[in-house]
Amino acid sequence: MKKLFIIVLSLFLFSGTAFSAMIIKLGVVTKPGSAQNIVSEKFKELIEQRSKGEIQVKIFHSSSIGTETEILQQIQMGAVQMGVITGGPFDTFDPIVRVINYPFIFKDNDQADKILDGPLGDEILKSLESSGFKGLCFSENGFRNLTNNKTAVKTPEDIKGLKIRVMSSALHNEIWKALGANPTPMPWPIYTELEQGVIDGQENPLWVMEVYKFYEIQKYMTLTRHVYSPHIDVASLKWWQTLKPEQQEMIQKSMKDAAVFQRNDNRLKDADRIKLLKEKGMQIEANPDIDAFRAKVLNLKNIDLYKEPKVQALLLKMLD
Numbered sequence: 001m002k003k004l005f006i007i008v009l010s011l012f013l014f015s016g017t018a019f020s021a022m023i024i025k026l027g028v029v030t031k032p033g034s035a036q037n038i039v040s041e042k043f044k045e046l047i048e049q050r051s052k053g054e055i056q057v058k059i060f061h062s063s064s065i066g067t068e069t070e071i072l073q074q075i076q077m078g079a080v081q082m083g084v085i086t087g088g089p090f091d092t093f094d095p096i097v098r099v100i101n102y103p104f105i106f107k108d109n110d111q112a113d114k115i116l117d118g119p120l121g122d123e124i125l126k127s128l129e130s131s132g133f134k135g136l137c138f139s140e141n142g143f144r145n146l147t148n149n150k151t152a153v154k155t156p157e158d159i160k161g162l163k164i165r166v167m168s169s170a171l172h173n174e175i176w177k178a179l180g181a182n183p184t185p186m187p188w189p190i191y192t193e194l195e196q197g198v199i200d201g202q203e204n205p206l207w208v209m210e211v212y213k214f215y216e217i218q219k220y221m222t223l224t225r226h227v228y229s230p231h232i233d234v235a236s237l238k239w240w241q242t243l244k245p246e247q248q249e250m251i252q253k254s255m256k257d258a259a260v261f262q263r264n265d266n267r268l269k270d271a272d273r274i275k276l277l278k279e280k281g282m283q284i285e286a287n288p289d290i291d292a293f294r295a296k297v298l299n300l301k302n303i304d305l306y307k308e309p310k311v312q313a314l315l316l317k318m319l320d
């Protein structure tokens, strides 16, 4: 017993690494197995390994430290150091994010990667500094699809009046209004609201229907792929500025590597997800009338949410 006490005491006194490790608090609203958690866990593994334990990550998942909006507020203040956050809730913090949340702006994964990993993505990440964030990179939620429990949806006509939960995002609200639905903004999670019929449907990437077992409570899914939904992987700018350049570099690189890992992982699993959701009894419309959906949202570029000159200019550049 005495021997054990001496070992523990000497570890405490002499092991600089174990006891002076920097702890990064990282917030996500989703549960283990979700896209956001896969990036976060990979980042934790890489940074702890590369820093030889000097940097450690504590992941706060399942909304344990609040909604995405609340996590972003804590990141701004420096109380939470990092987050993996869906594009949607970001648009109240910086309207430039609305450019990448624009419906049907990305046609496929390759185009999304090319743009988000290129100068345009850098411009968006840089812009976040004016609202207190250090934008590190983009991982992915994926292309969003509609589910509901009332009716099969092939055209926008079928959506009329459906009560669809949307993220806390003015733009997402406008998209669903334009499509003819009755959008209801609500933070994550939403299983109970779907189960109790408070809302008829929701829209999210395929992994969500699998991990959150929406097949138990949503009969119909339409592969609308209406918005490509990135996660923005961010740090608190206030905290970032206190780090040494070599720490910044290691964190930036580890998060980027984690993001690339997670995007591949997500895409590889998508084909099996459709199969699984069908087996679980979901009725899937794989060929909706996308041109008709697109036509409904064509004029969104003219709404007030895109009025700010830098936002308007970037959107037009991307639509070009």
Ligand code: PAF
Binding pocket: 029, 030, 036, 085, 086, 141, 167, 187, 188, 203, 204, 205, 208, 229
């Ligand atoms: O719909 C949302 O709120 C998001 O897509 C989710 C499920 C939290 C994942 O990022």
